[in-house]
Amino acid sequence: MVVAEAASSVDDGIPRGVRIAGAWAWRLILFVATAYLLIRLIGFLRIVVIPVVVALLLAALFEPAVRGLRNRGVNRSLAAGMVLVGGLAAVSAGLGLIVGTVVSQFGDLSVQVREGVEEIQARLSRGPLGISQAQLSAALERLQQQVSENQGAITSGALSTATTLGEVVAGFFLVLFTLFFFLRDGAQIWRFLCRMLPRAARVPVARAGHYSWHTLGSYVRATVLVAFVDAVGIGIGLAVLRVPLALPLAGLVFLGAFIPVIGATLSGTVAVLVALVTQGPVSALIVLAVVIGVQQLEGHVLQPLIMGRAVALHPLAVILAIATGLVVAGIVGALVAVPLLAVANTAVRYLSEHPQGEPTPDREPPGTRPVDENQREGAQIVRPADEPTEGGTPPVATSVGPAPGTPAAP
Numbered sequence: 001m002v003v004a005e006a007a008s009s010v011d012d013g014i015p016r017g018v019r020i021a022g023a024w025a026w027r028l029i030l031f032v033a034t035a036y037l038l039i040r041l042i043g044f045l046r047i048v049v050i051p052v053v054v055a056l057l058l059a060a061l062f063e064p065a066v067r068g069l070r071n072r073g074v075n076r077s078l079a080a081g082m083v084l085v086g087g088l089a090a091v092s093a094g095l096g097l098i099v100g101t102v103v104s105q106f107g108d109l110s111v112q113v114r115e116g117v118e119e120i121q122a123r124l125s126r127g128p129l130g131i132s133q134a135q136l137s138a139a140l141e142r143l144q145q146q147v148s149e150n151q152g153a154i155t156s157g158a159l160s161t162a163t164t165l166g167e168v169v170a171g172f173f174l175v176l177f178t179l180f181f182f183l184r185d186g187a188q189i190w191r192f193l194c195r196m197l198p199r200a201a202r203v204p205v206a207r208a209g210h211y212s213w214h215t216l217g218s219y220v221r222a223t224v225l226v227a228f229v230d231a232v233g234i235g236i237g238l239a240v241l242r243v244p245l246a247l248p249l250a251g252l253v254f255l256g257a258f259i260p261v262i263g264a265t266l267s268g269t270v271a272v273l274v275a276l277v278t279q280g281p282v283s284a285l286i287v288l289a290v291v292i293g294v295q296q297l298e299g300h301v302l303q304p305l306i307m308g309r310a311v312a313l314h315p316l317a318v319i320l321a322i323a324t325g326l327v328v329a330g331i332v333g334a335l336v337a338v339p340l341l342a343v344a345n346t347a348v349r350y351l352s353e354h355p356q357g358e359p360t361p362d363r364e365p366p367g368t369r370p371v372d373e374n375q376r377e378g379a380q381i382v383r384p385a386d387e388p389t390e391g392g393t394p395p396v397a398t399s400v401g402p403a404p405g406t407p408a409a410p
Contacts (some may be wrong), residue, residue: 039328051171053176053336059186060217061224062087066183076238080183084176094251101247202356208347211365215346218365219339226302227257230264230294234271241283244277257298259322259334313342373376 029266042049062083069079182189186311222400237249243249256267268291276284318338325337349366 043328047167047171048174050336051174052178052333053340054171054332055175055182057216057220057336058087058175058179059182060213061220062179062183063186063217076184080180081182084174084180088176098251102245142202204351204355205357207354207357207359208350211350211360212343212347215365216339216343219342223258223339226298227254227264229302230254230257230298233294233297234264234268234291237287237294238271238275241275241279241286243283244273244278245274249274259331262322264298265291265336268295313338313345317341393402 064085065086066076069082070076074082097377190206190209194202194209197205206294231250231254234253235246238246238249249267252270253264253267256263259266268287272284272291275287318341321341322334323335325333325335327333346365350360353366354360
């Protein structure tokens with residue numbers, strides 16, 4: 001009998017743990033390099049990528065209205081156009097009201113700001129810090145001198161701002177164009193993307209996309225509601241105290257609330273500063289108390305009650321996502337980082353738990369509310385009518401959102 005011996009190799013002398021670590025190491029290096037190249041590509045194409053992502057978020061917000069119109073027999077192009085024009089009209093009316101308020105109060109506000117700054121200087125000169133009026137005047141003169149010495153940098157900054165303004169205008173029209181077709185042809189776009197995948201991956205990816213879209217829509221609508229409550233609460237406080245620019249500041253709070261955790265706080269700080277320079281420290285302290293009270297209401301009531309039903313993300317993950325978004329794409333990156341993380345969380349958790357593409361037992365997106373164990377044990381997995389048998393085509397949705405035959409999660 002002839003016994004064949006395996007040829008010796010270099011790996012024979014390397015411990016098994018080291019070989020496993022090496023195998024994981026090169027895969028990790030490849031993953032990091034791919035992620036780096038992807039981030040650089042997104043940064044290079046940010047003028048296109050950011051408007052598309054913003055349009056996707058707006059599509060998740062407006063898609064129920066389009067679906068409601070289509071259920072009433074409205075043509076899909078007309079339904080998408082009506083919702084787009086209606087949303088644009090609402091935003092334009094709000095901006096016009098805010099701009100009109102700023103213009104009407106600008107004269108009085110400039111006088112109040114000048115008087116407030118003089119009062120703050122007087123308080124600093126009389127305060128425990130021992131800052132004299134001469135020192136304050138010298139500091140202001142040095143600031144003016146630095147501004148005059150750096151006029152070239154200021155001019156180049158203005159030119160850069162003009163370039164940025166052009167990018168913003170181009171991005172605005174790209175958002176409108178993309179949003180219209182997302183609302184009109186979202187299902188066809190998703191079907192086309194799924195058919196580009198290998199046959200075995202079509203159903204799981206289509207189902208993951210369905211649940212991810214559900215999560216995105218729930219997150220956007222919950223965020224809008226929380227932001228509206230923040231803006232109304234702080235706006236009422238500013239109006240009662242007769243702080244100038246109460247409506248624009250409330251609008252700023254509404255926009256800032258779209259950045260989770262820190263957005264409403266930072267925009268509320270602007271309201272405190274306006275109250276300080278226009279009405280003094282007492283009014284500023286009251287506004288600060290109002291901002292803190294509204295933040296406590298949001299953090300302990302609204303976020304668990306409303307946002308907790310839409311997505312469940314750890315606060316550390318939220319903070320890291322916001323920081324990454326700021327580094328990659330600035331303020332817009334911070335706005336879209338958390339919803340993108342929520343979508344990725346839902347898709348990854350679904351694909352890891354249901355690799356064959358079957359629906360979840362409770363018909364809800366994974367990664368939101370925890371499923372009751374009794375409900376999980378008693379649930380029956382039913383394949384909807386639109387789900388293909390082996391070798392069929394992927395589910396076809398009639399809108400950007402849920403596929404027909406797949407009940408929407410509450």
